[in-house]
Amino acid sequence: SVSAESLKPTADANDNWTPPSYPKSPEQLERLKKAIQGNFLFSHLDDEQSNQILGALQEKPIPAKDIKVITQGDAGDYFYVVEKGSFDVYVNPAGTVEPGPDGMGNKVGTIEAGGSFGELALMYNAPRAATVISAEAQCTLWAVERVTFRRILLESTFARRRLYEDFLEGVPILSTLTPYERSKIADALETLKFPAGSAIIKEGDAADSFYLLEEGEADAFKEGSDNSVKHYQKGDYFGELALLNDAPRAASVVCATDVKVATLGKEAFARLLGPIKGILRRTKYEGVKSGVEDVDPLHPGN
Ligand code: 1OR
Structure with missing residues (x-):
């Protein structure tokens, strides 16, 4: 049965509970x-x-x-x-x-x-x-x-889950997952902060993480051009291509403002985003003629 302790989960410095x-x-x-x-x-x-x-x-x-x-x-x-x-x-x-x-x-x-x-x-x-x-x-x-x-x-752990559940519910790419699947993603996320002007991802680098933009805005740039190839704001994601293709980073992602991202490591990405791999692969990139669903514009050879 549910006892009084459930109403007061927070440890009180002067109560005398000790774990078994x-x-x-x-x-x-x-x-x-x-x-x-x-x-x-x-x-x-x-x-x-x-x-x-x-x-x-x-x-x-x-x-x-x-x-x-x-x-x-x-x-x-x-x-x-x-x-x-x-x-x-x-x-x-x-x-x-x-x-x-x-x-x-x-x-x-x-x-x-x-x-x-x-x-x-x-x-x-x-x-x-x-x-x-x-x-x-x-x-x-x-x-x-x-x-x-x-x-x-x-x-500790599950307070973080609750915090991230609200954010993840508003992330379009995750909308086909069940709430429970989103909770498991919430458990695995790490928060990182970057100042305006800094690079979160550098083109050509090896890939170890996937990113969800929590706060602020960022842009993707390809080597040799000053134009942004993609703009990111709250709820957008990046860093999936290199993980999906097991390839180096195909673009740099630079912060337009101070930025807070939630990141998922390579292994958690594969395990937890498996169900939406197909959707992630079909993402379209700016400046690319649409029509061919499964051609990846940043890796046209694929
Ligand atoms: P519990 O304390 O309710 C049953 O006891 C446990 O099964 C539950 O915690 C979870 O840890 C675990 N929906 C609900 N509970 C699930 C699910 C689940 N998968 C594992 N558990 N799913 C949604 C089904 C509509 C499965 C999602 C992949």
């Missing part, structure tokens, strides 16, 4: 650190929060396939990180009569090692939004209970 700490063998600790390193959800924690989370996570071996870890509609108790194996997600849409096997509804996704699930019910004090079952034998989960989740992760 479950003892772990050196071998367990090593596996756990490996499981959460590189996970964006844990990358914004300070040292104290990191140590508290490491202590509070409990290992949950899932010894068989088809074990239900979360049942849609239940109250939320734990948040889970996948160390090993994979889990299928099923959603039974409201108003339908038990579609799919066991009334679990339709399969909407799979969560692989390194992924996580079960945060929604804990974030919003809502019933579980989906059913999650093991998709193979011998899976390993790490679980953190709701109070620790709210006291540590809600204030």
